[in-house]
Amino acid sequence: MNKKQLLRLIGSAVCAVLPFWLLDLTLRAATGCAAWYPLYAAAPNLFSLGFGALFAALCLLPRRRTVGRVLYGLIYAVWAVYAVVQYSIWRIFDRFLFLSDFLFAGEGLGFAGYLRQLIDVRFVLVVVLLAVWGALGVWRLPENLPRRRVCPAFAVFFALTQLVAPRLYAPVPETLDWDAWQSSGYEYERFSSSAYDLALTGPYQFVARDAFLSVLPDADAAEKRAQIDAFFEERPAHEDNEMTGLLAGKNLILVQLESVDDFVLNDENTPTLARLQREGINFAEFYTPQYSNGYTFNTEFAAQTGIYPYANGNVAYSLSRSAFPYAIGNLLAGEGYTANSFHKSEAKFYNRGAMHQAFGYEQYHSALDYAEDELQAGDDRFLVDCDELYDRMVQTQPFADFLITYSGHLGYDEIDALTTYALGEFPEYKDDSRPYEINGLFAKARLTDEMFSHLLTRLEEDGLLDNTVICVYDDHYAYGLTDRAVLEAYSEAAGGRLLERTPCFIWYQGCTPQTVTKTLQTVDLLPTLANLFGLPVPDTMGRDAFDESYAGYAIFPNGGWLTDKAYAKNGQIVWNNGMTDEEVSQMNAYARRFQEVNDAILDTDYYADKAE
Template identity: 30%
Template structure:
């Protein structure tokens, strides 16, 4: 018994390490509500644990301790970061996104609201591992040949089993149901982690990133040619065609703006624009890997951003986008400039906006936006009224009419805290309406509402300034939310979004077009998305898009709308298909399974073509 105890204690740290590897994935899946009974995932986890544990037989006591601490810390950190990323973006991080990590560290305060105590549970296995190494006594020394044999056997066994697993995922004609296609492309990150496991996902993601090669084949370009020939945009004139021809356009991307904030008392300017303008009441903003930057790209080009590769802002900023809205407006004699009350290098806008065709991007330095001494970058934000006022001044000083201005607001950004001095007045007014924290809403929820009220007061000032300069009657203002407020904590989200019947409804954001000269108020009830903004505006301003590759459509036409999400999920007026779960919500009972599968295939094909267009810079050669 003493000998058995001696052997057991000598290798107890290996057992703790082995079970810790299993624990990380089990705890991870439990945290995210994923099934822990997936046989393939369990199989991969066991043999991953065997493989990593086997090397410890070759090590001395101190080396084992160092190896275990380093590897367990890395695995705990992997789970911690992926869990936090999922809590924030509802998807998982990929190594291909490494180029936007610097953006995260600039706005690192965003993540603090998603930090919860249970996330630190991933580091708990380190405690027994360290303790057993400190108190187990002297490590029993085995014959070196025996240790080599044990390690070799376990490595070969585990590697063979893992190889057989990775190379034998089941095929399916339907890509949406094929685990093999899912493993080899990781096209749906959440589905991949759920069905294949975090370890399989991480290994494959690293392999795809390291071995990534952009192939610009003639066959690829021929496929794109044929696709555009078959699916090229065809304009259909309607009662709205050209009604704003020759007018100025101010397009405003509104940070984290949701439909829940539009209220006659809280946001009277937005409410006025909604009830007296063209309101798209069933509008959705899908979120992609670069969030706001991708929403900009979609709204300005009506094309699908980078999904399978790195961020568009850093991997494809030199591409050619001939259908981008600023380019099209400049071709008909407009000036086109963009304005942002933050630094222009964020998301590489200083280059990307010129690629879109803007003449100049004005940032907070160009606009001389003053900051109080207590201003904390990416914590406090420049008030939107300051941005709008300065932007209009710059336009009137440097541009000729007609003009197209693109404003990127920031007031609605996280964090939603009382310490943000720029929210002070709007927060006070919000409290007058809803009471102090705890009466109707928490502090976080109140500050989110106040942040959007700040946008509203900025719009009020913009309309006043346009009136003073005599430009209001000849100017169209279009506002839209870039994405839902994913920076809110779970508790604040539940407080504010109380009427959601289905998960996808949280992606609903405003899209409103207003000008005082509109004769009739219009409400569009059909499903629209960020993809529809560009072709809708082109129709209103009589810009011809015939033959262009456009993912969206004129939302004022009779064409059917389709929202395409990053994970290949989709929504139209008849159904919502969740590609991650493989489930369907039929909004129209008459839609058939064949019709759903047909849309699935269309979404897969359109995303594949769009990714090929980006990687080949297809339009550079054509233009």
């Protein structure tokens, strides 16, 4: 082979590999991955070139070029679709899907129309570029190459990239100080932040490593259990306080709102909820960090168990057989309560049929099993107006009911049937001076508010209101608004320090109104309720809001944290109103440890031996 032939061979090989690398580069550039890890960094580019070589080798194996082109097109198309899906998810959530998150696809398909609102010039440009790279690859796929030489060479190159690329990351610190997460090597091993991880690896290695870690056996279970024990032993033990046992023996109706954000809940949009918030115990600085891409179930799991789900996947399917003896349902069932849960969706969504049993609820009730159609089931008022459902809530005392509302779910545009229905029910929200989506969100929230109005009426008529506690919290901020600037403006006007601030309050007849300004997070709800109901406060990641030894904080999955005094994001202090450098360093270290212990609890089924 002369020099000219060798150059032609190399050129042909590059043409076969390049489109897969360009797909990766397009995705990382379009989604702002450079903010996490440079686009030009060697490791992710090597990974993608290596996978490109592997895919090209597979396509060069067939003797007929036509067959190879078809195979090339199929492989590329799968990854192009994957890239478009991840780009769409990033546009909504500023994060990406791990493999386990795709188990939620059935839930997401019902709202596929919402994605139409994402289509703009940027979206079209990304799709066109991905299509162009694929077309070039199919067109330029070489023929008459010495397959016996080229294909093994490509395979060897792929293997080398797998060996070399991970060694190009920054070394894992010998001592994991507060800023350990900034080490690319540490994050590659931990693989918990989807945005950071895709920036580190590119899409192909992102999937491969995610799959590898999903099946990797846990050889450190004993060490992790010791780490958990040490964490709880070092933390101040819970002590009784003036709120301990205040609500003991009362019925509980725990309600998780859907997208009723802090700027949505007010006298105009939700008069009943606003009244209950004023008259009850209002947790004014309550935050809902989102560890899993299943935002609703993320909060559902955290509130019920006092533990956050994995940041790199879901727990709805992987942990349905784990033991959660300290979940709210189990704690109250142990005190003789009859516990049931209620929501619009079928039991298979988020595996609620199994998960709610693990939380201690006797049965999960879907409104779809009782409604005439999906639209009726989507109206939250139906949960209370349907006699069969309401009877199951209150038929046996003391009862503990868990209601998950639905009406506020995205989307909020003209093509969403429930939005059209809500605006028809409440035409006063057709305000041309506001974005249509805001009108839709507010009208949908009014459906939820009327559910509470009907619930209070029925409880009073049945003589149950005086002995019933209603605890309300939100699943997440209203991320379904497609105009981020509008969302941020409304949230800021409502006084929120972060988008993640959401409503949370407890109401009961005769409650002395009070406002708790301590910074709290979703996992704090379980121990707070346990204390109020006079139950043993379990060792979970959350703390009792009324515990004097608890200063209050929220820990976010990207390594950030929030206290009353400061906010840190991606390892950097965003604002600081009084914390010393030493306190900041300690909080950074604590946030990292918090997440490690949280995941270790899930990894080891830590509470299994405490279930008896």
